[in-house]
Amino acid sequence: DAMYQVLAYYIFTEITDPHKEVKNHKQFFKDRDVSGRIYISEEGINGQMSGSLEEAKSYMEWLRSDLRFARVKFKIDESSENIFPRMSVKYREQLVALDEKASAQEGGEHVPPAKWKEMLESGEYLVLDVRNDYESAIGHFKGAITPPLKTFREFPEYAQKLSEEVDPEKTKVMMYCTGGIRCELYSALLKKRGFQDVYQLDGGVIQYGLEEGSAHWEGKLFVFDDRLAIPIDGKEAVPISSCSFCEASSDTYYNCANMDCNTLFLACPSCVEEERGCCCESCKEVPRLRPFDPKAGNKPFRKKHLLMQECGCGG
Ligand SMILES: [Zn+2]
Numbered sequence: 001d002a003m004y005q006v007l008a009y010y011i012f013t014e015i016t017d018p019h020k021e022v023k024n025h026k027q028f029f030k031d032r033d034v035s036g037r038i039y040i041s042e043e044g045i046n047g048q049m050s051g052s053l054e055e056a057k058s059y060m061e062w063l064r065s066d067l068r069f070a071r072v073k074f075k076i077d078e079s080s081e082n083i084f085p086r087m088s089v090k091y092r093e094q095l096v097a098l099d100e101k102a103s104a105q106e107g108g109e110h111v112p113p114a115k116w117k118e119m120l121e122s123g124e125y126l127v128l129d130v131r132n133d134y135e136s137a138i139g140h141f142k143g144a145i146t147p148p149l150k151t152f153r154e155f156p157e158y159a160q161k162l163s164e165e166v167d168p169e170k171t172k173v174m175m176y177c178t179g180g181i182r183c184e185l186y187s188a189l190l191k192k193r194g195f196q197d198v199y200q201l202d203g204g205v206i207q208y209g210l211e212e213g214s215a216h217w218e219g220k221l222f223v224f225d226d227r228l229a230i231p232i233d234g235k236e237a238v239p240i241s242s243c244s245f246c247e248a249s250s251d252t253y254y255n256c257a258n259m260d261c262n263t264l265f266l267a268c269p270s271c272v273e274e275e276r277g278c279c280c281e282s283c284k285e286v287p288r289l290r291p292f293d294p295k296a297g298n299k300p301f302r303k304k305h306l307l308m309q310e311c312g313c314g315g
């Protein structure tokens, strides 16, 4: 039963004293039954959280009552539990980790989910998935291009390469990510490289799933919280990925039990037990191993969870 609401939101807006805003947030959340991960910087706020219907509502009202955040759009999903180990509100220099300056004001055109679906069906566009490889591996729009990048800090180079491979003046690009924030900046970078027709999915895959279900989508959506992977339409999703040991169908991620490795890897229940939670044979031999409890699945490592995430933007 969905007792909790899951909120995902961001807004680019000038915050002159982000540290003070971090304090305000912490003060607001004190003694409330909420969990989340919220980043605040000079350029805005990016958050994901869960709480009861009442708590979620009061937070949304509280945030919107501040003029700087009045236009914030919340993507609202449901869950049977709080999806983060605790509430964490932190200052971040950048909401999306990037080595090159980019401005959301120069980003691509926002496309609502219904229009996005029509555009996919037209076949006229290059569809670009700007999430990490471990995210796109378990689910993506059919036919999307997933840039082969180790980290998306390298996106500027990829954009440059793409502009040399295709004609940036004639190639229309549709870009998507989880909740939309990464596209805000990556689409601006693509435009800087000469691409003229750049579109970004408004509200990301989360909003698309809420409005259009899983049309043209396959697999699950990777999320940066305890759920790790969710079907985008709330129904069952057939895995498109497989166990890294035996090739059995699997979309369950684990962090390697070697504390100095922590690599995310896909495994089926029997292989992960046999490997004692390790990603490879050599990791099994090291002294600093977390004990692996097969019954606990991939949940207990929450503190070490998702160390591969580049910036934690979750967008
Ligand atoms: Zn297996």
Ligand SMILES: [Zn+2]
Pocket (backbone or CB within 6 Å): 256, 257, 258, 261, 262, 263, 278, 279, 280, 283
């Ligand atoms: Zn490992």
